[in-house]
Amino acid sequence: MTGSPGATPPVGGPSGVPPAQDAQELARLAALHELGLLDTAPEERFERIVSLARLVFQVPVAAIALVDADRQWVKAASGLDAGVSVPLRYSPCHYTVQQPGALVLEDTARGTRAVDTTVVRQGMRFYAGQPLRARTGERVGSLCIMDAVPRAFSADEQEVLAQFGQLVERELAATGELAAAGAAQRVLLPAGSVGVPGYELAGRCTPARRAGGSYFDWAAEDGRVQLEAADVLGAETASAAVTSGLRALLRATGPGRPRRRPVERTVERSSVGAPAAADGAGAFVTAFAATLEAAGGTLVYVLAGYGAALVLGADGGVRRLAGSGPALGLSPAYGSGWDVRTAALDPGETLLVLTDGFLGLSPDAQPAGGLDAVARRYPGGIGADEAVDLATAWAVTEGHPIDLTVLALHRLPAPSPSSGPGSG
Template identity: 35%
Template sequence: MTDTAQFTLPPEVEAARVRSLEQLHLAGTPPEERFARITRMARVVFGVPASSVNLMDSEHQWFKQLDGLDLGTHNPRGDAVCQATIVRAYTEPAEPALVLEDAAAIPEFAALPTVGGADGIRFYAGYPLFGPGGHAVGTFCLYDSVPRSLDAAQLAAFRELASWAQRELESADDLERAAAVQRRLLPPPLGDLPGYRMCATCLPAYAVGGDFYDHYRDDGGLILTLADVMGKGLGAAILTAGVRSALRGASRAVRGVGAGPDPASVVGAVDAQLTDDLTSTDTFVTLFHARLELDTGAVRYVDAGHGLSVLTRADGETTPLPGGGLPLGIVPGEPWTAGALRLEPGDTLTIASDGLLELLDPAGDAGTVAEFVRAHPDPGELCAAVRELAARFPPLDDATVLAIRREPE
């Protein structure tokens, strides 16, 4: 028996759930054949007149695919039986399937306008579909206008079709290939780096993401980059590849006199190169780009709207570095000014994306990043702690960290 409390979620959970849906960029988009194959098969396998793949925001149930009924693109969330399936994903995670043999016989469902009557829902089976962070963002459903039940074999088949819908939601073939390419574009570990220890990790919220890090040697120095392209998913990933390539090219083409490439000149050149692309796509990029002189520990850097970089001294004192400038793509031609610091023996420079901040404190207090870094002074331990944190609380945003420590003499 289902009570009305199962139709609502705590406000903070609902907000996170809706944000997870937004990151898919699928609500309100046209039907797709990859989902239609599932709903057509469901009607044949179960002999039901209708099946659907739905996405649910705070106000509407969107039909990503609706087979057997003509209800347009969406209906009010308050009219949908699926709202109970969404909630069940949180209250009954061990068995999230909701099966109503006769919804009209259950008072709280009978009150819904879509239930009962000559052509309304009597039998309903729904299984939640999940987005970034493991939040329930939609449902795979079966409907019938007469009461019926599912035996054990049918329930197993229903779960299998729901798994198929889940896989299509999160990893279409082209998305899987894009994810593989994006992983390969991340630089391999540098191996032996005398006098320094470094670690970096990038954890996309979904198959592909808008974060990346980069590092490579440069004539006695080390180039370090961490960037965050606005948005998530495949669109952000496409732009991410362009930003990475532009930064590498500009770092090699723009060089300060006797001191390697000047970070401010590099960022300015990249902004000029990408202005048209960023403007036409209404996108901006925050980044931290630096050059470390390995012999001296001297660092020159540009923080273009990133604002989540921390210098940890050997005695444990942490100092957040100032954000400094605007993100790329905001004001074309905007100049950037390079900052400077020196890594003394025992010091660590840590750069993070805002996905780590969200994991640590959804309210957005940047001080929590400094506290987290202070608690994990070793770069390898820091990266391991970030991965452990993301495993316990799957990120809603891409979480990326790069840390380099100058070893004590």
């Protein structure tokens, strides 16, 4: 819809007072709040769109605004401060969400109701806003562009603005998927950390845009620590259900249950259960399962599939732990049985377990080179929390199409003799 000079769409009340909250408005507000974007930090995915819109339309200001019950909040902006709120009566975008198509004001100073808005008071003479819809159709905000001088806005330009709006709507839809994926994964994660004298333990899952198929777990008892990290591949929307079943299988042989060879029993049981859990989903599972004897730092583990397990040395060196066999749930044609391996974690060293998604971020197509590229990004001698933070920050910066899980176990350096009791 193009606004001609001297005309304003019949929306809102006097001076832009918000309309009554009827059932339609309440549904709109519910869809907005379900996104969980109000009052959140800036995000590159939205900032990129407004920067490009500003460049394409050659305007000084482009913004994404979300319209709440009593305010307009700027999620992203180029040429304007983001993260700020404006009362609805001074909000141009509150007009936009009340109509199905774009609101275009070619000259905001010529008798339009928008003359009372903040942007006009700041010298903006042109405004075009494209309503933004949630996945369920409610108009929750506006992608708008503004200029300090009046200008004509052609039908072709309106179509381009609508296409930019679709890009934003895709990100809004992805927000819901990310929230759902995060919620699914949080259910699978351990409720809290475990205290193991002489060690630090940390882990994090970063979901992609679908329900999570990646997780980690840990437990400790009688001087032993059980570690698990797994990634379900090929299950699409069923991945969270498959992962939940797999976690139950792994926990069934976790600490607290008598067993002579914990790692073998964990993997053997999971290798039988994984195909059943993934039945009909076409899934297979890459997994790392290990038992640490805390007193001596001995790690007994199985690495099934294509994940990576690295030991970061206190001297800056890196060594990769050898794999054990195929992914769980694959046909016997790919091989069967897993080698149980042993490694030592010395004082000052950090075990870093990365699921498959990290390997896909390497520009080197060769698997060995890819692992080396991963390893080179981490200095030796870092703690568990720092290792997890570095790995996650790299993945988010590079972009990751599938879920990521990182698990880190750091053995604290042995205290120096001078720091013991009675020293000094």
